[in-house]
Amino acid sequence: MATIGLPPTGPTGSTLSHLEGALSGRRHDAERLSGLDPADAKPLLARYDLARAGSALTRISLANRSAGGVWRWRELLPVRSWEFVAHMGEGSTPLEPARRLGARLGMAQLLLKRESLNPTGSFKARGMAVAVSRAAELGASHVVAPSAGNAGGALAAYAAAAGVRATVVMPSDSPAANQLEVLVAGADCVLLDGLISDCGRLARLVAESFGAFDVSTLKEPYRVEGKKTMGFELAEQLAWRLPDAIVYPTGGGTGLIGMWKAFDELEAIGLIGSARPRMFSVQAEGCAPIVRAFEDGERFAVPWENASTAAAGLRVPSAVGDFLILDCLRQSGGAAVAVPEGELPKMQRMLAAAGNGYLSLETAAAVAAVPMLLETRRIDRSEIVVVFDTGAGFKSEPPTELPTPIRVSNDPNQWDAIVSRLRHDA
Helix, strand or coil: CCCCCCCCCCECCCCEEEEEECCCCCEECCCCCCCCCCCCCCCEEEEECHHHHHHHCCHHHHHCCCCCHHHHHHHHCCCCEHHHCCCCCCCCCCEEECHHHHHHHCCCCEEEEEHHHCCCCECHHHHHHHHHHHHHHCCCCEEEEECCCHHHHHHHHHHHHHCCEEEEEEECCCCHHHHHHHHHCCCEEEEECCCHHHHHHHHHHHHHHHCCEECCCCCCCCHHHHHCHHHHHHHHHCCCCCCCEEEEECCCCHHHHHHHHHHHHHHHCCCCCCCCCEEEEEEECCECHHHHHHHHCCCCCCCCCCCCCCCHHHCCCCCCCHHHHHHHHHHHCCEEEEECCCHHHHHHHHHHHCCCCCECHHHHHHHHHHHHHHHCCCCCCCCCEEEEECEEHHHCCCCCCCCCCCCCCCCHHHHHHHHHHHHHHC
16 A cells, blocks of 8 residues: 555554543543544544654654655654555645735735645545544444545545445535545445435444444544644645635534644644644535634534535534634634635636636635635735635536537638637637
């Protein structure tokens, strides 16, 4: 399972020490398959020997690590043996200036973190690479998860890389590209007429019936560990400082939680200081439980009734890590923002026309929030603002409102008319 730049055998150097209840604070053994905290059914978080990690992860040592992607940060990841590392090139994604879009908004330092360039076309590759690798290391032979789309494709791909069986339960209206991705990788694809929360209940039944390990968002401790590497990379790409603000499309919120955890770990090992970016969670108006809880001053979010948005990854009516997301937003001085549904396809097209590629509706939602944040003065045009491009557009449902292609027969006598039309359109 190892690739160029990764040793095929031997220890990774992981400094994982134990698991800790995110709410209870209770300590748990990290050497067995674990789900939620038995004390309160809330997430468990991985903890490390940070002193030992810090002696290995220095600016000099990292500068000399030319390969590895996510696994460059192996001392702060949970997999102990290279034998179990399922790696397909995830991580080390570019942080690129969105120049034309930034110019339109009057922002000189608007950056896109290009997670759509991961092997499975989304940021989900990071979390599943680590979660599946660790599950295999701890003895899992079958993994299961509900998914709105991208997570299912990533689970299927990394389960295949790890040599374990996978079952993915998806809403029946999930994008066809995601369903195909699951099936091509050889996983079981179950389509359910309902929301991802309904899929979660069926996934639990599958886990109980077949002894499969449930890798649902934050219902096991290690997907967040893969996602936190986005925070590690941001710090390194910005020469060991953090941006002023991070704008992030939020369904389950694992990436926000992971990056916030990453920043604490980086500070603890001496790679960054105490300054933190303001974290902004973006949801669609048709499914905005985090936004509502933030505005109401609540620490836990009430499930959203009749969730509806074309951005499948944002159609998450209830997040297991809701309190962790809300804590991160408030501690950072950030906020939660809901974007009108009609802005998503418009921004998706604007992003492509501005030279940023065909990006997902979730990414479009995050970018659409930027003018709203500027208007409310939550961000300033002079600041370094990072927006997360979480997935490729081809994995979304196709847009319904597009110009009609120009059709022409293979008759050169008709081509002059087409050239004239194109000249007129220009």
